Amino acid sequence: MRRAVVTGIGVLAPGGVGREEFWSRIVDGKPAVRRITTFDPSPFRSQIAAEVDFDAAALGLTPRERRRMDRFVQFATVCADEALADSGLDLERSDRDRVGVSLGSAVGATISLEEEYVVASDHGREWQVDHRHLRPFLYQALVPSSAATELAVRYGAHGPAAVVSTGCTSGIDAIGRALQLIQDGEADVMIAGASDAPISPITVACFDAIRATTPANDDPEGASRPFDAGRQGFVLGEGAAVLVVEELEHARKRGARVYCEITGYAARANGFHMTGLRPDGVELGEAIVDALGQARLVPEDIGYISAHGSGTKQNDRHESAAYKRALGEHARRVPISSIKSVVGHSLGAIGSIEMAACALVLERGVVPPTANLITPDPECDLDYTPLVAREVEARHALSAGSGFGGFQSAMIFSVPGAAA
Known part of the structure; x- marks a missing residue:
């Protein structure tokens, strides 16, 4: 391919x-x-x-x-x-x-x-x-x-x-x-x-x-x-x-400098509600699993997750459930962050902005923090990288997104040469 x-x-x-x-x-x-x-x-x-x-x-x-x-x-x-x-x-x-x-x-x-x-x-x-x-x-x-x-x-x-x-x-x-x-x-x-x-x-x-x-x-x-x-x-x-x-x-x-490879992409629709999300995160979880399969990766390979992280209760809880469903115990170990805490939610644009961030995370070995995360929601009990950036050695980064209409998408970027 x-x-x-x-x-x-x-x-x-x-x-x-x-x-x-x-x-x-x-x-x-x-x-x-x-x-x-x-x-x-x-x-x-x-x-x-x-x-x-x-x-x-x-x-x-x-x-x-x-x-x-x-x-x-x-x-x-x-x-x-x-x-x-x-x-x-x-x-x-x-x-x-x-x-x-x-x-x-x-x-x-x-x-x-x-x-x-x-x-x-x-x-x-x-x-x-x-x-x-x-x-x-x-x-x-x-x-x-x-x-x-x-x-x-x-x-x-x-x-x-x-x-x-x-x-x-x-x-x-x-x-x-x-x-x-x-x-x-x-x-x-x-x-x-x-x-x-x-x-x-x-x-x-x-x-x-x-x-x-x-x-x-x-x-x-x-x-x-x-x-x-x-x-x-x-x-x-x-x-x-x-x-x-x-x-x-x-x-x-042509001897181009390569930031990363796009190794997996999948999308689902939840067929549930125009603006609502099911709390179990099943469709987003399925998209993540599909993207992992395309990339020939297991959950433990993911070194960073760029979260949708909009800051609404239903999204944050839905997304946390999706990571647990798709990644199992690794969901509790991988650093996750939401750059919407810094640049807001630019609707259709934000997914591409977050993918740009993923490419730079892989190149530079730093995870941007989730700003303003002071008192975590007990139902969002994963490592959401509060307040301070963190150095990582990530070879594969996942980004997940949810949209009105029930759209659920996931994409994986991998460092050059890391793909199977």
């Missing part, structure tokens, strides 16, 4: 622009959460978020690109530029028919769509809207696939190109699709990852309605508390991560 490796990483996350600032932030365990600045959040229950300090012009996007692209597409473009530069891949000398794009997003161009609706409807006062008040690029905002199109056009990628939208597992699933296309021989290089920019009034109102986000507005930096007994919900975030995923022999022939 053809094998796939990661040769480039680009990250845009709260608290820093680029791969290295992201890594420093999560290893230091310093939450990048504050009161929302892009609109007045005072009418809402949850008024805080993990925002990206993003200057599109300073990062090289032209005025035309900034006008045409929604914020989430701009994020993806900046990350893809960084990932391709990191990979050393010369697209001018590549077979463009063998280069594809797999991008994940949960909510697409939420910001642009809401802004345009507010203008067209005169703040919701008009049911029949006048299209003449809308900007000319509304179609690109309406169709999430425009993100993949933008990247394909930017890099002249003529291979498979699509947007994967599976809620909060979109980032893992988009990279998983890239893996499968390479395994199937449909591409040699995939620009893969996810992006979301959901911090808008409509998104905040929706999560307020189901009380999923935290009301701890008086303590923004301490508000995201995965696995802690005092948690009150997740902190909304934004961001993106893009990986260059490459067929192993293709990477070897």
